[in-house]
Amino acid sequence: MTEPVTLHDGYYRIDVDAWLAERVGPHHDDRSRQLRDFTRHEAFDQYQPAVDVAGRLQLWCAAHDLHLGDGALIEHDDTCLTKAVTIVLAAGSTLPREALALVSIDGAAPEVFADATTDDGYWRDAATITISCPGGHTWTSDGDSHLYGDDGSEHRAADLYGPGRVISRCRDCAAYDDNSTDAMCPCPGVAVYCPACDQRCQVGLPQIPRIEDVR
Numbered sequence: 656m657t658e659p660v661t662l663h664d665g666y667y668r669i670d671v672d673a674w675l676a677e678r679v680g681p682h683h684d685d686r687s688r689q690l691r692d693f694t695r696h697e698a699f700d701q702y703q704p705a706v707d708v709a710g711r712l713q714l715w716c717a718a719h720d721l722h723l724g725d726g727a728l729i730e731h732d733d734t735c736l737t738k739a740v741t742i743v744l745a746a747g748s749t750l751p752r753e754a755l756a757l758v759s760i761d762g763a764a765p766e767v768f769a770d771a772t773t774d775d776g777y778w779r780d781a782a783t784i785t786i787s788c789p790g791g792h793t794w795t796s797d798g799d800s801h802l803y804g805d806d807g808s809e810h811r812a813a814d815l816y817g818p819g820r821v822i823s824r825c826r827d828c829a830a831y832d833d834n835s836t837d838a839m840c841p842c843p844g845v846a847v848y849c850p851a852c853d854q855r856c857q858v859g860l861p862q863i864p865r866i867e868d869v870r
Contacts, residue, residue, distance in 0.1 A: 660784050660858045662845045671738045677863040680769030687767045712743040712757045721745040731781040771865045788849035788856045815850035
């Protein structure tokens with residue numbers, strides 16, 4: 656099974672499918688087929704410059720009387736995600752408004768899902784991960800320069816770890832390489848250690864509030 660977050664030397668990657676699963680509800684089969692047929696229509700071949708995926712998704716929404724609010728188009732590159740993703744958030748024109756997410760991963764054929772998030776801001780965040788240790792400490796990393804404790808406290812990562820050291824060399828791997836132990840560690844060679852108790856941490860994705868959870 657693919658891990659939702661994988662550690663590398665000095666950076667991490669978030670599995671795009673795991674990231675997406677946190678944010679979407681049921682898949683809309685019929686709408687997805689309609690959208691794919693629309694985006695592949697030969698009429699788009701006549702446009703120069705070509706209409707990109709984002710433009711085609713928005714045109715399909717207009718053709719189906721779906722409302723696009725400010726900031727409906729969201730695009731993430733593969734800096735933190737394993738693949739680039741294009742999202743268009745839309746809403747039905749009648750009440751109660753149906754929230755939809757049109758998604759194309761790495762330029763592939765788009766899909767239509769129910770938007771299960773309680774706030775559009777969760778779609779704009781493609782960097783946040785959680786860090787938790789066996790001692791019960793939990794931290795959230797914004798992928799930049801800060802860590803947030805489970806008590807709401809904010810800390811500069813450099814103050815807790817030193818410059819550039821949130822992800823560090825795995826101590827078990829280092830011990831094996833130094834012949835201090837005969838036990839070979841199966842990890843990729845890097846790890847995150849808890850800044851509170853120094854135990855090895857698990858990394859994952861934060862739980863995103865979903866509409867069905869707040870009803």
